[in-house]
Amino acid sequence: MLGGGGASGGGANNLGQPVGREAPRQLHREPTARPRGDDDVPTAKPTAPTVVVPEVTTEVRDAAAGWFAAYSRGDASWLAGWSATPFTAAGETIARDAATLKTMYKQLLAEAPPKRALGALDVLTPAGIRGRLGGLPPGGEPSDMLFAIGKVGGDEFILLLKKSSQGWRVCGLDR
Numbered sequence: 001m002l003g004g005g006g007a008s009g010g011g012a013n014n015l016g017q018p019v020g021r022e023a024p025r026q027l028h029r030e031p032t033a034r035p036r037g038d039d040d041v042p043t044a045k046p047t048a049p050t051v052v053v054p055e056v057t058t059e060v061r062d063a064a065a066g067w068f069a070a071y072s073r074g075d076a077s078w079l080a081g082w083s084a085t086p087f088t089a090a091g092e093t094i095a096r097d098a099a100t101l102k103t104m105y106k107q108l109l110a111e112a113p114p115k116r117a118l119g120a121l122d123v124l125t126p127a128g129i130r131g132r133l134g135g136l137p138p139g140g141e142p143s144d145m146l147f148a149i150g151k152v153g154g155d156e157f158i159l160l161l162k163k164s165s166q167g168w169r170v171c172g173l174d175r
Contacts (some may be wrong), residue, residue, distance in 0.1 A: 053142075063167065064148035092139075112153060117152070121150045126146075146161045146162075156175065157175060159172070160173070
């Protein structure tokens with residue numbers, strides 16, 4: 001009895017099913033419209049802003065070494081030449097122009113010990129300075145800035161370096 005619609009065959013719509021039972025039903029879902037303002041719904045993983053961290057290059061090392069060499073010689077003009085304004089000390093802006101910066105360096109040198117030989121010099125990225133100090137120094141920024149730590153005449157200086165129109169320059173100082 002092929003294809004018969006009798007009681008034993010189950011009919012064409014019930015192939016393979018026992019007689020008297022219906023075939024399983026299939027559920028169909030209606031597509032739903034997305035609610036308005038879906039673009040404002042926060043995602044599970046918000047995107048972080050891109051932070052550009054400069055590399056420690058020879059140019060950066062030269063700027064830091066030049067600053068420390070000028071400090072060791074007691075040369076305020078060269079210190080100002082290796083620097084850029086606005087200039088910060090301990091996170092506060094202390095010089096907005098070259099004349100004020102040079103005056104500040106003269107005062108710094110007047111307070112400095114007579115022997116100012118450079119002991120060690122390390123140039124660090126923001127991550128490196130965080131690892132060394134536990135955080136950024138006052139005035140430090142997590143991007144576009146590098147840091148130099150040098151020990152001179154018993155004092156430890158932290159230089160904040162930033163790229164200017166004249167190359168890498170010291171834009172801040174912390175002790």
